[in-house]
Amino acid sequence: MALERVYLKKGFSDVVDALLADIASGLGGRLALTDANEGSVVRTLAEAFARELAVCYEQLDSVYRNAYLDSASGPALDNVVALLGLERQRGGHLEGTAVFSRGQPAPEDIHIPLGTLVAGRDVPLFATTANAVLDKGERLVVVGVRAVEPGGTTVKAGALASLPRPIAGVDAVSNPGDLVLRQREETDDELRARARRLVLSSNTGTVAALEEAARSLGIREVQVIENPEGRPGEVEVVLGDRDIAPQLLEEVKNRLENVRPAGIVLRCGPATPVFVQITATLTLNAAVSEREQADIQKRLTGVLTDYFGALKVGEAVRDAKIRALLLGHEAVVGCERTGQRPLLEPFVWKDGSGLESVAYRALMGNGDVLAGPGERIGLYPEALPLRLSLEPPKLDLWVDTTLTVAAGTPTAAGVQARITGAIKDVFDKAAAKATAETPASLGYAAVREAVTNIIPPEAIVRLRVTVTHERDGLAEELDDDTDVASIGAREQPMPRKLTLRAEGGDG
Known part of the structure; x- marks a missing residue:
């Protein structure tokens, strides 16, 4: 960055021209000397004085520039950074390269400034050694890095x-190769960047300072909550990483204590886990074997595990997203709730009482699960296994009919076929009204009416229909006008048996 000069610097020719103009002006009653030709006494004296004055200007400019971090160089820069307690790194630092990357091509150029800090678990802190740009349309850029502290x-x-x-737009960073000790001395640009970083880090007591303090120890996800639950004067630092050892947690607390704002109560700890149990009935595009069902279950479990593993602290889980993941399998064509259970049900650990449902506060009316500040939603398959019921496109609804008629009523095979067809028609019409959310209902009266179109009502002694659901084996009896059977959207009525007997006969 160019410095704004507070004085006017003149070069040799500028000083000579100014002197000759002043000597020739005769101002102040002086004798005007106008011989400015090359070699004349007047010009020679003016040039001799101008040279010394121009040298003074250059020396003043050098002193001025060497007083600023942006323009000082060499030993002068060493003196400037010494005011911050820094010394030039003379060699013996770990060095190598780091790759800054993102999942999708960059929509615009992403600048990675010199001195950008890069951290890892149980390794020294590193900083980039040059300015870099992740170009538009690219997914990664390789940048040199150097350890902040010597040795290692x-x-x-x-x-x-x-x-x-x-850095906004950068999803991940990693070192593709080993970082080894090198003997290269720190350059002026690297020293300037380290000095600027020290000035920024000295601004303690801010949210950014707290985040950087935790991230410098390799913690990837940090969330700072001010005035948690409305308690003024408190700050809570939530560490989103899942595998934080007690020793590392203690180091983070010590580092945070160094930048804690005065008079503030600081609390630090891992995110509170909220475990979700998924219960769903999945419709397949065809009937499959048990082995194929096991493969589908395994793939869906992997997809859901990856999704929940990538959730951040405080990030909600959307009902529509989970349905989309389940329907993403090519064999799955439908996803419904199982009975009255929600698709997603959240649980938390309660001391002394195990897992406890928190659906009353975390489950929304649209099926989404919201995470509170400092909470992370995840899966716990050991205690809350995924409950995915895989079902074929259609489920049989078995219909068994027992009809007792008065003696003398025709019971020939043709009559039986007509009765069976009438019962199937009435069940088919009812099934057509069923939806994924609301099953259809069929009352006893509708079945009896269908039968009386074939046999006179006075000839029917007793009509009893047993409806058995293939899905769960539930049996429903239609024996009088108060009885009702339910038919699901994917159930197809299948008249299985008609027992037609005449009163007093063998049937």
């Missing part, structure tokens, strides 16, 4: 994994 042992590939100060 070789850092294995993949150990760097997080940015203490996240």
Whole structure:
């Protein structure tokens, strides 16, 4: 950045021209000397003085520039950063490269400034050694990195994994190769970047300072909550990583204490887990074997595990998203709730009482599950296994009919076929009214009316219909006008048996 000069710097020719103009002006009653030709006494004296004055201007400019971080260089820069307690790194630092990447091509250029911090679990803190740009349309860029502190042992590939100060548009960072000790001395640009970083980090007591303090130890996800639950004067730092050892947690607390605002109560800990149990009935596009069902279950479990594993602290789970994931399998064509149970039901651990449902506060009317501040939603298959019922496109609804008629009533095979057809028609009409949300209802009166179109009402002694659902084996009896049977949207009525007997006969 160019410095704004507070004085006017003149070069040699500017000073000579100014002197000759002043000597020739005769101002103040002086004798005007106008011989400015090359080699003249007047010009020679003016040029001799101008040279010394121009040298003074250059020396003043050098002193001025060497007093600022942006323009000082070499030993002068060493003196400037010494005011911050810094010294130039003389060698013996771990160095290598890091890859900054994103899942999709960048929509615009993403700038990665020199001195960007890169951290990892149980490894030294690193900083980039040059300005870099993740170009529009690209997914990654390779940048040189150098350890902030000297010494250390070789850092294995993949150990760097997080940015203490996240960069918008960059999804991940990692070192593709080992980071090893090099003897290269720190350059002026690298020293300037480290000095600027120190100035920024000295601004303690801010949300950014708290986040950076935790991220510098390799914590990837940090959320700072001010005045949690309306308690003024408190700050809660939630660590979103899932595998934080007690020793690392203690180190984070100590680092946060160094930047904690004065007079503020600071609490730090991992995110509170909220476990979701998924219960769904999935309709397949065809009847499949048990082995194929097991493969479908395995794939869906993997998809859901990956999705929940990527959720951030405080991120909600949408009912529509889970349905979309379940329907993403090519063999699944429908997704419904199982009975009255919700698709998603949230649970939390309660001391001394195990898992407890928190649907009353976390489950929304549209089926979404919301996470509170400091909570992370996830799966716990050991205690809350996925309950996915896989069903074929159609389910049989078995209809068994027993009809007792008065003696002398025709019971020939043709009559029986007509009665069976009439009963099937009335069940088919009722089934057509069923929806995925609301099953259809069929009353006893409708079945009796269909039968009386074939046999006179006075000839019917007793009509009893047993409806058996293939889905769960539930049997429903239609024996008088108060009885009603339910028919699901995917159930197809299947008249299985008609027992037609005449009163006093063998049937």
